[in-house]
Amino acid sequence: MPAPADPGAPGVGLPEDWPAALAQLDADGRVLAANRAWREQPGLPARVAVQPGAEALTVWHLLPEGVCWALDVQPAAHGGWWCTALRTSAPPRPAPGGFSSRFESELRYWTIFHASSSPILLVGEEGQILEANPAATGLYCYPRELMLQMELAQLMPACPSPARLFATQPETLPAGLHLRQGAESFMAEVTLSYVRLRGVLMAVVLVRDVHEAHLRAALEQHQQRELAHAARLIHAGEMASALAHELNQPLTAIRNFSGVVQRRLEQMGDAARTVREPVQMIAEQALRAGEIVHRIRGFVRKGVPVTAPLNLNEVVRDVIRFNEADARAHGVEIQVLLAEDLPRLNADRLQLEQAISNLVRNGIESMLELPGQRLLRISSSLTVDQQLELRVSDQGGGLAPALAHDPFAPFVTTKPHGMGLGLAICRTIIENHGGRIWVANNSARGCTFCFSLPLPTA
Structure with a gap:
């Protein structure tokens, strides 16, 4: 069906009642306006691969379900193109000596393109996305219609410029960041190759998710x-x-x-x-x-842990003597508030000293950059449920966000040269003694590490 008389302005004079699907394209093949028959067809593209300078051409558009569209493209006076779409379930029979082998080759190509489980993009010489197979739309979480209006750089921020993209030989680009819809990033490798369809050079971008x-x-x-x-x-x-x-x-x-x-x-x-x-x-x-x-x-x-009856306050005082020189060197005052007449508990003295020493050293180190008074408060008490409780409270910067989920997880640390094992060792020691350990930020500043240990049963 021939195109209507060209009115010059895009979208003006489009025959809405024509039975054939008709659209006006710009010079790059983007759809500027379309009649009702075109708009009512869900499979028609938002961009047609045109060849600048051509008198007329037919572009075959194959959908994944096997439906084929023949897109008849003719130059328009406004500098773009008229495009008439004809739906067909089978390729037309070409005349003897025609383009049967080329058409069949393109048909096989498009079939493989849409059926491939690997994400594939076809990119034009200006970096625009001309086609995306279902695997690519699934990977990037964009609908196909939206992807055909995008540039490759919107999916690959570090992609080569269009000039460099088409100046290189087929190659595999190193893994880089790609962006899904919603700005979610992931790592992917890209393999570039090139194909010419109906005289139009395209880059075939094969994407491999290596995140x-x-x-x-x-x-x-x-x-x-x-x-x-x-x-x-x-x-x-x-x-x-x-x-x-x-x-x-x-x-x-x-x-x-x-x-x-x-x-x-x-x-x-x-x-x-x-x-x-x-x-x-x-x-x-x-x-x-x-x-x-x-x-x-x-x-x-x-050696194996050796448990014996001991006084928690005596262990705390020994640990303080062991760390008092370090505290003085960093200008930290240690305030001790130990409850009197605490009952004795059964524990491995060395392990308990190690756990308390780790908490004391963490408290001292948390206040190294703190101006003014640096106070570390250590207190012991007997809880209402007959547990011995020890609290180590500092005035540092509080619990870091990186530790908020699980402060006692191994290999998690905010110290530049820390290994992230101190608090994990504390939890292991306390839990092996039947107790529990926790931490909370203070209302003013700093945080408080607490642990409780059960008393021996009669």
Whole structure:
């Protein structure tokens, strides 16, 4: 059916009552206006692959269900095209010597294109999307009609420019970010090849979703780094144990010799009074250093947990003595509010010391960048349900968002050089003793770590 007289202005004079589907196209093949018959057909494209400078051409448009449209395209005076669509369920029989082989080839191509499980896009020389198969529309979550109005760069922000896209040989682009509808991003690889249909050069963009593989590779790299860090920590622990063993003898000698000096000074009477106090301090510090070495060896010593009746407040005081030098060095004041006459509990002393020490050190480190007063409050109490409860409250920046879901998860940390095992170890120790541990942000600033332990049954 011939096109109507060209009125010049797009959309003007379109015969609404024509039985044939008729549309006006711009110079690039986009539909500018269409009559009722065209609009009522759901399978007609929003863009037709036209060839600039052609007198007339027929474009075959195959739908996935096997319906074929013959699109008769003719030049229009307004610089675009007239397009008449004819629906057919089978390809027309060409005359002898015609284009049967080309048509059949195109028909097979379109059949494979729509049936492929791999996402495929056809892209024009200006970067516009000319066609998308069902796998591509499913991957990007856009309807086909909307994708045919988009540029490739809207799906691939880092895609090459149209000039570079068509200047390269067939190649596979490295994995990059792609965007689904709703701005959801994912990683995908792209393989480029080229095809010419009815004289129109198109880029065939084959997309492969590698997002899950990319996440697995990133996770494996992270775990390898953490395992390497753990290996270094194990080595450092072995060195610390060996060093503690070697330091034990000279520290014992210092204590013995300082005792000899003290006894000699006692014999000298008041003449040695000014020297007696420094020597006494030397002896006390040597004894304290010996206790530290003993604790280090206890931390790294192998063996099964040994539970025994102990006083929670005594364990807390020992931990504070162990960390008081670090607290003073960082200007942190430790306030102790321990309830008196607490009943004894059965626990492994070394493990409990380790859990409390981790919480105290976390509290100190959370306030390193805090101006003004830095206060760490440690309190113990007996709850109404006969549980011993310990609270360690700091004035730091509070619980980081990255830890909000599960603060005690292993390998999760906000410290630049942290491994994310301290709180996980605390939870394991407390839960192995039948207790529970939790954390909450304070009303003003900072957060409070709490754990409760059950009392032994009668």
